[in-house]
Amino acid sequence: MVIQAKFIFMISSEQQIFNQIEKSSNILISFPVDWNGDAISSALAFYWFLKKRGKNVEMAAAPISDTRSRAFSFLPGFSDIKNALDNLAKFIVSLDITNAKVDQIKYILSEKTLDFIISPKDGWFTKDDVATATSGYRYDLIITLNALDLESLGKIYDNNVDFFYKTTIINIDHHPANEEFGQVNFVELNAVSVTEVLFELMRDYKLELIDEDIATCLLSGIIYKTKSFKTPNLTPNSLAVTSELIKLGARREEIVNRLYRSRNLPVLKLWGRVLNNLNGLNDNQLLWSSLFQNDFAETGSVEDNLLEVIDELIINIPQAKLITIFYSLTENPLEEDKSAESNETIVGHNDQSTGLFQTKAIIYAVKNVNAVELVKELNPTGGRKIAYLSSSKPLAIFRQEITDILQNKLDKLSS
Template identity: 35%
Template sequence: MIDEMVQPIIDKLNGSTKVLIVLPQQPGGDDLGAALALSGYLKKLGKEITIISPTTTSPRFNFLPGYQDIVRSIKLNRSFVIDVNTKQTTVEELSYSQEPDKVSIYLKPKQGEFSKEDVSFRSLGYAFDVVITLGVASPEHLGEFYNRTTELFFGTPVINIDHQAYNENFAQFNLVDLSASSCSEIVFDLMKKLAPVQIDQDTATNLLTGIIIETNSFQHTRTTPQAFSKASELIGLGARQQEIINALFKNKSLGLLKLWGRVLARLKQDPAIRLVHSVSALTDLEKSEASEEDIQQIIKEMMNQLSFARLFVFIREIDDLHSEIHSATTAPVSLSAMFAAFKPEVLGQTTRFIMPLGLNEAEGEILNILRAEMGKS
């Protein structure tokens, strides 16, 4: 972590009271763990913290301390201010009346009269001193939440924390560390520089959860010696490792396990662009009895278990004329830009969209696009 990047962020956080932490759509365990850890730590420093997830969070992570504090919506009402210049005419009395369709404000001057030139209007800023995004490569990846709150992002200082190579460094303060294996690692380092406050067991558990998930329990190729070192330090601080393992790896649904077996049976790869992909017909989904959450989990399983690749694609059949594509990458490319023609939705590390093609045709089209685009890089 580069000190020149960190010190301005520390100064901004120290000077802030109300902090909004924004998660990506369908946040993963690293996003959640880092956000909850940072929230708990900042609360110890006397900050008021709000964590918002634009989409629902998986109940798989409800064991995380503070999980229940995550909200789905926030009120961003700003006060409308009417300023009256009193240099020439001072106020003796102020009153107002309210009717169903209007509010009237009355100013009685001590002497002289007020004119319309004495009156001006403005809006106060939003109720947050700073916004922190975690695991958000671009504000557009927040989907409808960003569309509704664009003024918040333009009018409030933003701290962008991420470890993804395709992060767009969109904020006033960018803490994007490509050498880190997870956002939780970055947040852990930030905490240690921010203030000499003891990291408690709950905070350590949240951070260790993020590291374990993002490194697939330290089996992924992106696992670094620093990740092992930080995990060891967090366990020393009281992180509940066995609780994490039980919650994450011993509770996979039968539907997910059945579907994952079918995905592996149909797995194909293109070594030239380090692509692995698989397809599932409607019959696969029906026989496995996989839930929607199980289907969303497949691309994450591919990334965790098939770490020799850098491009991951899972295609599910919707009907004879439509297929849903789930894609992800560890390469420094934007899949949302690559598949822009299909109006994709970015959900955490997954780029998802529907193609108006049957399963075989969709598979062929996706491969053509990826081979053409990755051949340029």
């Protein structure tokens, strides 16, 4: 009796990733709509890595108004990131010319239609001679970076759902909440950043392709995610990867100067206002501050600058789990009116305030807390890390409601 042994060789996720890349002709790299610094850096690094491998590759991410993403514009290739998928597929109109040849072709473009006028040399054409078809998609492989799910890609996904369902997806991430939506999923939970994950993939595949620009892009993501190595999630592996990247030519000083030593004056002034009004609950696990219409006007700052201020709070108060900034676009504080019985400063909707109440809040979850989930009953926008809320209530009332909700949720998480 002859026994035949069958050996099944499992292909690792790393091998599957580069097998798919080698088979592909046109590759799309995309990342979430929040333009996270780690995502931007990893997209640019992989973009140049694949180009050096001889691949046709493009990047696309849904547009964002937040000016923070511009901080990464010093990285090579930043301007190559598109905000929409143009010419994703071709629509083909075919005419059967077996029984009649074409003499002349014209077209007329009106507001709602495009009409083709085709004159035969002899005979005539009928509607049965016309056929239509859609060509294959422009890209044959999608690589997503730092995306928990497809919905996090925003309009890049929402406007092209069929394309995403019919095209192979490689999903590279490091978040535990990743939904593993790709045909190939590589989610490294022990990594601090997706750039750390990506470096190890690149190094093990083709180390010689990692030049100074690619190393700089990768290190930018790690520095951003660890707030220049100041956050408690820093690991020995992150430091080891950083050391390797610097040896490969990563420009650490340039990164730090661009991201952390170039705060403009309005941001610094706004930072002072936030600190002046800063409050803490639950041993400073919940931090909140309030701003008014005049705070933006007097400092020359804008709403987008608030996320830069939150970055500074994260670095300087590492025990914080939730950071919330409340701000009003219509209220100004009244002049101080301290009674004999109270030291409380009265704040209200005074004569210089404009229109109806327009109050907002940014909730930033620092440590394994889902910001949107915490306040889901209030229909927030945003994602796991950042939730945005709007209200027509006065700031003081809105702030009390939200801090009560957050404190209650935080107590439940801690129990």
